Amino acid sequence: MNSSRIIIRRIILNAQSSINGAFSRKLGTYEAAFLTFFSGALLLAILILFFGEGNILKVFEAPKWQLVPFTWERMLAILLMFIALRFIYIGNKKQRNETERL
16 A cells, blocks of 8 residues: 555544544534534445446445344443443543533
8 A cells, every 4th residue: 555645544534533522522522423424424425426336226235244143242342332432421521511610
């Protein structure tokens, strides 16, 4: 892979994290996450529509073994992810309240 592509991807990733941080402070954590994922999904849909191979129904041809199995390990990982997000939300809320008092 070309080193300039790697640098450009890292720059974009850093820009996204700073934008998400600013959104989170202005809108709230969940609202910023929703806005970020929604806009990314919309951009991806537009890219697929205009630059894809033309057969949008190929999306449904994904291997079922990657989509269907919900083992207890995956459910535990999803549960732990939501618990971590809750702790992050509580920590951000406490920090925001402390900065508002000052």
